[in-house]
Amino acid sequence: MYPKSSNREERQIQVNCEVNPEVICKPPRIFSRKLTCSFTTGKSWSTALILSITLGGFGADRFYLGYWREGLGKLFSFGGLGVWTIVDIIFISVGYVSPADNSLYILT
Numbered sequence: 517m518y519p520k521s522s523n524r525e526e527r528q529i530q531v532n533c534e535v536n537p538e539v540i541c542k543p544p545r546i547f548s549r550k551l552t553c554s555f556t557t558g559k560s561w562s563t564a565l566i567l568s569i570t571l572g573g574f575g576a577d578r579f580y581l582g583y584w585r586e587g588l589g590k591l592f593s594f595g596g597l598g599v600w601t602i603v604d605i606i607f608i609s610v611g612y613v614s615p616a617d618n619s620l621y622i623l624t
Contacts, residue, residue, distance in 0.1 A: 527553050554620050561611070561621035568608045572601040577608060582616030 528550045535545045559581060568577035575590030595601035607613040614621065 529553055556622055557615060557617055557619045559615045559619065559621055561608075561623055564613075564621070565605070565608050568601070568605045572604055573598065577604055581613065 530548055531551055533547055533549050535541055535547075564577055564581055567580050571577070573590070573595030575587035575595070578584070578587035578590055590596065590600055590604075593600070596603075604613065611621075
């Protein structure tokens with residue numbers, strides 16, 4: 517897992533790139549570039565969506581993503597009497613809700 521940081525410079529890595537052999541260009545054909553790193557904690561988008569559809573009224577989707585406070589709210593309000601569950605299904609399906617640690621989903 518990549519540590520949380522607000523400094524964008526810490527989330528970058530220096531890589532060496534090579535020009536495609538089909539491209540005609542002047543030397544050098546190898547150059548360096550900084551790329552932003554992406555990290556994940558292993559949360560699957562499809563699992564979150566299935567949990568939201570099947571057990572969303574009990575807050576299972578929010579517990580899975582690490583939002584335990586919202587999970588408790590959904591659990592004790594029965595998914596906001598269904599309204600919160602429908603909203604979460606939409607939010608998770610379009611990617612508006614992601615894991616609580618700001619990591620990326622694993623797309624399976």
